[in-house]
Amino acid sequence: MHKVQDIYEFIDSFAPFGSALNFDNVGLLVGDMQKEVSSVLLALDLNKAVLKEAIDSEVSLIICHHPIIWEPLRRVEGEGLIGELLRHNISVIAAHTNLDIAPGGVNTCLADVLCLVDKRGLKVELAKPSYTVSVYVPTEHASSLKRAMVAAGAGELGNYGACSFTSGGVGSFVPLAKAAPYVGELGVETSVNETKLEMFCKRRALSSVIAAIKSVHPYEEPAFNVFENHGVNEELSLGVVGDLEESMRADVFLKHVTRSLQIAGCRYFLPDGGVFKRVACCGGSGSNLLEDAVRAGADVFVTGDVGHNVWYEAERYNIGLVDAGHFATENPVISRLKKRLQEQFKAIKCKEAGGNVALERFFAPKEGITV
Ligand SMILES: [Zn+2]
Incomplete structure (x- = not known):
């Protein structure tokens, strides 16, 4: 039987939670990593309908x-969203900006x-410093x-892998009363020929690299340092x-956008x-x-949540601008994510929630309104 943790780790392998932007709140937000999972519901937003369907x-x-969860929670009440989730034993994983920026994520x-070809990143930012991990062994x-x-992900530097620096020296220590030293005797100063091994480490790999050090290092208390590395x-x-x-006329492109994203219209x-x-x-919101x-x-930029002033910027730059809605521009990722999870976890029933729809409706007078 698979656990919440297995699914968390699978998502982490292609959209590392550690790569999320600083303001974000991703990962397991409610529930228990050790809980067994037989079915998963996917949705862009956990709205009322999605919660009801899950229950x-x-x-x-x-x-x-x-x-x-964005703000710090001050209380959890039985009737609120978190209370309902807890009462019905439902865990929640959020994959937000880590999924936005991942290959195969929201934007891809x-x-x-x-139907874009020759795809590449629109804005490549140097966002987070990496780390240097140094360990004496x-x-x-x-x-x-x-x-x-x-193997845990250390040593990546641009187009190079397994990058490391080593230097030799002598380490010494005195094992104290409760120690179980790998070499040496209690109370006696011991010297060992040691290597100082230094490697770059990305944020997303840091916890796995430290876990690898702790499991492979022969010492009871491995000595290591982690430095924030602003140079990398x-x-x-x-x-x-x-x-x-093929080039498209603007009106044809607008039809292409609305048809592809299955929306009634766009600005x-x-x-x-x-x-x-x-x-x-x-x-x-990519304005x-x-x-x-x-x-x-x-020639044209497609996003959602376009504010009033941005249309004037588009006019100034003479670039096409399409606001196809926040929901519609992000939603294509949900079916891809579902497919990926289903392929990986065949025994788990993965389903896109029926309530995974935009809450706001598009009113077209000619078509009337369905209540
Ligand atoms: Zn969003």
Whole structure:
């Protein structure tokens, strides 16, 4: 039987929770890592309908995109969302900005649905400093420790792997009364030929690398240091830019967007010219990347939540701008995530929630209204 932890680790393998932006709140937000899982419900948002469906169909885990906890919680009441989840034993994992930026995540899925080719990151940011981990190890164990650290993700630097630096020296220590030393006797100062092994380590790999040190190092108390390394920053790719196979007239492109994202309509600004080939996109609220879209040579930028002033910026830059909605631009990731989980965990029933729909409706007077 699979546990919540197995699913958490699987998502972590392609959209590391440690890569989420600083303001974010991702990972297991409610529940228990050790709980067994037989069915999973997926949704962009954990809304009322999704909660009801989870309770009615007795799922043990909900995976959502938007975190259900932002502010510090001051109380958990039985009737509130968290109380309901706890009472029905439902765990919740949120995969938010870590899923936005992951290959195969929110933005790649949006670009795929829009049929873009030659896809690349729209804005590549140096976002987070990496770490340097240095560990002192008896010299004869240095290579096995290095192998374990590399397997856990240490030593990556751009196009290079297994990067390390070693230096030799003598380590000494006095085992105290309760110690069970690998070498030496209690109360006697012992000296050992040691190697200092230093490796780069990305944030997402740090906990696995430390776990590897603790499991492989022969000492009862391995001595290691972790330094924040501001010289080596991790790259973060926000949004995607790519090309349409064939140039499209603006009106044809708008039809393409609404059809691909299955929406009743969208808001748009058309530049002079009005023929699109290069398309930038960012699921959710991506307006702040408009300038990057211009810089990337995009003819049009597709995103959601476009504010009033952004339309005027688009006019100034003479770039097309399409607001296809926050929900619709992010939602393509849900079916991809479901497929991925189902392939990995065949015994678990993975289902996109029936309530995974945008709450706001689009009113078209000609079509009337369904209440
Ligand atoms: Zn969002």
